[in-house]
Amino acid sequence: MYSLNKGIIENSLIKLKSLDWFIISLMLILSAISLIVLSSLDTGDKNLVEKHFLRIVFSFIVFLIVASVNIKTWYKFSYFFYAFVILLLILVDFYGLVGKGAKRWLDIGIFNLQPSELMKIAVIMALARYYQYVKTDEIDKIRNLVIPISLIIIPFVLVIKQPDLGTALFILLVAISILWLTGLNLKIFTFGTLSLLILAPLSISFLKPYQKQRILTFLNPESDPTGAGYHVIQSKIAIGSGGFFGKGYMEGSQSNLSFLPEPHTDFIFTAFAEQFGLFGSIILLFLFLLLIYRIDVISKLSRSTFGRLLCFGVSFNFFAYIAINIGMVTGLLPVVGVPIPIMSYGGTAMLTSMFALGLVTSAKIHKDQNIY
């Protein structure tokens, strides 16, 4: 008994030592920054800071648990998790909460869960698991494409039905990045891109009017300055007026006087950039870049294909979040409702990010684990 206990403690200590402190410290710094920005936006009646703090704590515990579980277990658990999220997506269709003209959320008591957010990770896990055993020279064969394409199409269709074009495209993008990493023949990508281009005009006719409007206003936001283009115009004004050193903490007139809509969720980067300027934005970008770089490093340490693909997938996932969010708030991309990881106020996004980082850390702790 004693020796067994001792073994468990020793084992735990080893695990604690091999936790990735680099990622953890970045995570904590970013969380702190997000709390600082949120407190500058908090008008007192919403308790944004407290709620966000609780979510950070909760997600951090989830992170630790996920990190301590063997990567092999996660490997075995992948399909099940994927199936579970698919089930949630179907449930959303029936029991989902309606907001902003779409059914996206499930009420699970503590907070409203957005299964499409979880799917961003689930699809990475499922694909990584599938490619664990596909041999390099057999990857391009049609029979080896059927399952991964199904794995992508099912959630894509479910999410687009909500309707949530942004998230659906996001899932597609992340999934394609995995296919790319596996070494899929370039010809298949070319073929895929071409067929998408042909399908695109067709699919536009299936878009909801508000989605069409968003694309139109993206192309020319000034065409409708009080309506759909308002977000982007105000966001650009906020970021631009920040200048090099920013307007100062709590001095962001655009975000503090409500000219900027939703400054605590999708537009939190704007609120940050207005207050801390280009100087702050560069530091923040650098922190995110470090995080992505670190995940890439861990990916290369990983012995198993599953671990590698999973980490690369998560790193790309993070990149996509940041790139699309900042691209969107600076007017480079249309407003598609993609949050910025860790910083944006939102339960599921926070949970998904921490869960994903947990998986990466697990892959690091068990980097030498082979998966049979």
Added chain:
Amino acid sequence: MEYFSPKVRKGIESKSKTISRRGFVLSIAKAGFFGIILSRLVYLQLFKSKEFKQLSDRNRYREIKEVPERGTIYDFKQRVIASNNQVYQLSIFPKEIKNLNEFFYSLRNYINFDVLEINKFKKEIYRHKKTKKYQAYIIDKKLSWKTIAKINYNLSDIPHVQPLVSYERTYSFPEEFSHIIGYVAEPNKKELKKISQDLLYVPNLKIGKNGIEKRFENKIIGSPGKSVIEIDAYGKQLKQVSFNEGIKGNNFYSTLDSDLQVYAKKVLGNDSGSVIVMSTKGEIRCCVSSPSFDANLFTYGISNFEFKKYLKNEKKPLSNKSLSSLYPPGSTLKMLVAISALENNIVNKNFKIRCTESTEYFGQKYHCWKEKGHGVVNMKKAIKESCDIYFYEVARLLGVDRLYETALRFGLGKYVLENFIEEKKGVFPNTKWKKKYVGQPWYLGETIIAGIGQGYIQTTPIQLCKMIAQIANGGYQIKPSFNSNNQFLLGEKIIQNDEHLKLIQESLNVATNEWRGTSYRSRLKSGLKYCGKTGTSQVRKITQEQRDLNIKNKDLPWKFRDHSLFTGYGPVSNPEYAISVIIDHGGSGSSKAAPISKKIMQKVFELYYQKEKNV
């Protein structure tokens, strides 16, 4: 390695290599995209930052300019002619308002609007939004102090509004002074381009459109108050950031006398014409044009109906006849012809001529106004009885170019005032002028009729008044003005020989105060005396046929009747005030203009010489 598996499946090694290789390509793509984001941030936050800062301030701050109080205009006894009323109004900020219906609905808790009014304002606001998006719009409704206080108290609950105190120009004598004081109204596009920077975007700004209001605009207008208020996205006021009180424009102390002005207007009655009285140093005491209009109507936008009524009136109430109507001076030019001839030594005072009814030059007949002629006339008699034949001959001897030189020195054909937009220059012709503007050589016949102030000569009433004032003051040039801050000093002497001056002054005296003088019937019988010269200027050519039929002036349609003129000064013994009266189509000078002058000169003596009646 303890986890090392001996059974490495084929392809695993190469697989991880593939992943790393492709991962590297992906990293390059990521770095590329981060580069794009970074440059976008640099673009927005460094290069465009100034522009966006402006936009952000425009979101955040509401800048309100307040109409400055215009300077008060006084007459020379410091009585108010033009002042300002305080009005309470509400300015609203159209760029902040998303739903006008809701806005007016909520505003109805404080102000009583009827549906028609709301529709009118809504229409105007839509128009306002197109052109002046960032400016406040003033609701054109005068509010009570109580309403304003109520709104002020609840200001944090009423978005998009700002109460303001504004000033409305009012005129104490809206009809009497309307031409010379002018009126104020909203600036048009052309005027907005010229307006000074700080007056730009002042809501409801009214600027001087003509008269003294326009001429001295820069001094009178003042500078606007400005406050900056911080608001949030819902248009609610948070705090006042800065406040500069407006500065009232400088008061304008005019030389005008409201007693005299009001009296002159009354005397003119329904006649179309003008009266000008100035001191012989150039202080303009009275400058009336008749008929007149109500200047107060223009302050807040005259109705189309009223405006058209003014425009259609054949007596032209909107034009300032004193400064802008042009008349041939007629016989009032005769003393100038005499001065020119005497000064140029063409004739001396004993030059005599025999006046029969008419005379002939180059086969053309020239008539005297008196049917049987004046008999033998010398210069004094010629002026006194206004003999035309005498001045035909003098003009012939003098020549138009010499007459022109003299007229120019007396200010004919030149602006009397500085920068008065409505003033006209008139014409005093000479041979060169005719060649240039008419394109024909000068005919001697034209010189002859120039001797009695007909032909191409066009003068304004104020020019004639200045001319006679310069004869009255001893032959010195003056600079007439409405601004009592000017120094009214006598200028260059333009009648060199005092004997000539004496002769002319004496001739004018007998023209009024001696039997057979043209204005003898209009003389002042007791007390101070005045004197002057009548004039009757034709607006049509009298044909021989008409002369034979002996058509009377009053039988003609109004438009073809002669203008009636009188220029004079008083008191005779020590001339201090000059007068010119012109009645459009009023008939002969002695029948219409002279009696009016008599009344006004009497008033002048009453007003300024009360204590020393026996001078």
